[in-house]
Every structure is written in structure tokens, then in C-alpha cells.
Amino acid sequence: MNKIKYIILTVMAIVVFNCKSTKNLSTGNANFNLSTKQLIKENTKQKPEFKTLQSKLRISFTKDGSSQTHSVSFRAEKDKAIWMSATFSVVKALITPEEVSFYNKLDNTYFKGDYSYLSNLLGTELDFDKVQNLLYGEALYSLKEGSYKASVNEEVYILEPRRQNDLFEIFYLLDPVHFKLKSQQISQPSEYRHLQIDYTSFQEVQKEKIPERIRVIAVEANDEVIIDLEFKNVMLNHNVRFPFKIPSGFKAIEL
Numbered sequence: 001m002n003k004i005k006y007i008i009l010t011v012m013a014i015v016v017f018n019c020k021s022t023k024n025l026s027t028g029n030a031n032f033n034l035s036t037k038q039l040i041k042e043n044t045k046q047k048p049e050f051k052t053l054q055s056k057l058r059i060s061f062t063k064d065g066s067s068q069t070h071s072v073s074f075r076a077e078k079d080k081a082i083w084m085s086a087t088f089s090v091v092k093a094l095i096t097p098e099e100v101s102f103y104n105k106l107d108n109t110y111f112k113g114d115y116s117y118l119s120n121l122l123g124t125e126l127d128f129d130k131v132q133n134l135l136y137g138e139a140l141y142s143l144k145e146g147s148y149k150a151s152v153n154e155e156v157y158i159l160e161p162r163r164q165n166d167l168f169e170i171f172y173l174l175d176p177v178h179f180k181l182k183s184q185q186i187s188q189p190s191e192y193r194h195l196q197i198d199y200t201s202f203q204e205v206q207k208e209k210i211p212e213r214i215r216v217i218a219v220e221a222n223d224e225v226i227i228d229l230e231f232k233n234v235m236l237n238h239n240v241r242f243p244f245k246i247p248s249g250f251k252a253i254e255l
Contacts, residue, residue, distance in 0.1 A: 030176035032157070036150040039157055040143045042179040048136050048208050050236040052077050057084065060228040074231070075240045082131065083242040094244040097128040103246050110250045117255045121225065122218045123193040124168070124186050135229075137181055137199050137211040139172055156182055178202070180209055194219045205234045 034042065057074035060067060072091075075083045082095040093102035100117055103110035111117065119126045130140045147162045157174040164170070167190075173183040180202055186195045196217040203212040216227040 028177045030155065032152050032176055034150070034157075036148055036159070039150050039159065039174065039179065040148065043139075043143060043174060043181075046178065046180050046209050047138060048210065050078065050206075050208055052237055052240045053210070053234065054238060054240055055234040056232040058228075058230040058232065060226075062226040062228075063224070075242060076132075076135075077240060077242075079128075079132070081242050082128075082135070083240075083244065092244060094242060095128065095131060101244065101246070103250055105247070108247075108250050109253045110246045111253050111255055112246070113255070120255075122195055122216065123188070123191075123220045124195045134197055134216070135211070135214070137202065137209070137214075139181065140184060140186070140197075141170065143172070152176075178209065192219075192221045203231070203234065206236050208236060210234055 052075070054073070054075045056071060058069065058071050060069045062068075070086060070091075072084045072086050075081075080096070083093070085092045090105045091102065093100075095101075099113060100115060101110070101112045115126050115128075115131075118131065124140075132138075133140050143159070148159050149162050151158050155176065157176055157179075159172040159174060161170065168186055168188045170187075171183075171185045172181060173185075174180070175182050181197075181199050183196060183198045185197075187193070194217075198215045198217075199211050199213075200215060201212040202209050204210070210231065211229075212231055214229040216225075216229070218225045218227075
């Protein structure tokens with residue numbers, strides 16, 4: 001009996017220790033007295049510095065009133081690769097700076113091409129850096145480039161270019177406590193397009209601030225796509241592999 005008790009206590013200690021390594025960002029005192037330059041500096045200081053990330057990723061996809069939810073294994077190496085695999089590798093995807101690739105064993109199809117697929121899905125021009133920034137809670141367009149102005153509205157900072165682009169308008173909403181993004185929004189009024197990325201919660205893992213829940217809303221005319229992402233059991237800086245090989249006999253699809 002003592003041996004069983006010891007084992008149970010040991011397991012509980014391990015669980016508690018692991019749980020303490022991941023925690024939600026604590027609330028604190030809001031600071032609305034920062035200049036635009038100071039706000040950008042504080043946001044830059046929060047940028048993740050990890051090399052690799054792995055987690056369980058829950059993905060919910062909603063379009064035309066129909067929803068699908070899947071859980072996948074997620075692995076990433078900063079600036080090099082993003083990899084996802086569903087149970088039994090039924091669906092697997094690999095995103096690199098050069099291309100987007102995935103295959104589906106349910107219908108024996110695969111895709112291999114540029115970023116136009118993801119760009120069309122979300123209604124804005126994307127590349128590897130922007131996809132990576134979206135997932136890690138960073139601004140799609142560097143805040144160090146261009147000239148911005150900051151204001152305060154409804155308990156958040158609003159950061160926007162002093163002169164909006166002729167093709168699209170962009171707004172960043174920043175938390176006044178930890179200065180991470182709460183939302184970033186890109187609108188193309190002439191194309192009836194709007195992309196909104198909301199970071200509903202962050203988690204702290206090994207002193208890194210990582211998104212926990214993300215909601216992506218892409219609207220084009222009367223079409224709307226909603227993608228909800230939830231990162232669970234996040235681990236940083238472990239050795240990761242990206243096994244990916246399109247099975248022979250699979251049919252290429254055009255998207």
C-alpha cells in the first residue's frame with residue numbers, strides 16, 4: 001500500500017510540476033500612458049524567441065453554416081517549417097518558406113504549390129513569415145517598418161499606419177497590460193474583403209508568451225470563413241522532425 005501511495009504522489013508531483021510550466025497570462029495594471037514608439041518597443045520585447053514548438057492543435061473550421069473540428073499534432077521550427085498531422089497521418093501538411101504541401105488519405109489526393117491557396121482562403125496576400133506571425137501572435141506586417149500612430153479606445157491600444165495603404169487598411173489592437181496583440185484586422189473595402197485575427201487568450205510557457213486560442217474570421221462579399229485554433233500541451237525547444245512524403249499514386253488537385 002505504501003508503495004502504491006508513493007507512486008501516486010510521485011505522478012501527482014510530476015503533473016503539478018508540468019502544469020506550472022504552462023500558465024495563462026496573469027492580469028495586471030493597464031498602462032495607457034505609452035507613446036507610439038514605446039508601445040511598439042514593448043510589443044517587440046514580447047516577441048517569442050523559441051527555436052521549436054510542438055503541441056496538440058484543435059482546429060474548428062466553419063463555412064456556410066457547416067462546421068468541422070479536428071485535433072492534429074503540430075510542430076514548427078522558427079523560420080523553417082510548420083508541420084501538422086492528423087491521427088494515423090490521414091491528413092498531413094508541411095508549410096515551408098518555399099511552398100505549401102498536404103495530402104489526404106481519405107480521397108488519395110495531394111496539393112503542392114505556392115501560397116495562393118492560403119491567400120485565397122483568408123482573402124489577403126500571405127507568405128511563410130505572415131503565416132508564422134499569425135500563429136505566434138505577431139503582427140502580419142512588421143511594426144518596425146513604416147510610420148504608425150497609437151490611440152486608446154475601449155480599454156485597448158489601437159495602432160495604425162499614419163497613412164493607410166491605398167489597397168488595404170490595417171489596424172492592430174494591443175493589450176495595455178502585456179502589450180501582446182489582442183486583434184489584427186485588414187480590410188480591402190473595394191474588394192469587400194475583411195480579415196480579422198483575434199487572440200482571445202495567451203499562455204506563458206518557459207517565460208514565452210504563446211497564443212492559446214486564436215479566432216480567424218475571413219469575409220469576402222457574402223462569404224465568411226471562421227477558423228478557431230487552440231494550442232494545448234505546448235512544449236518548446238525540443239528536437240522535432242517533419243516526416244512528410246506524398247504517397248505514390250495520389251492525384252494532384254488544383255486549388
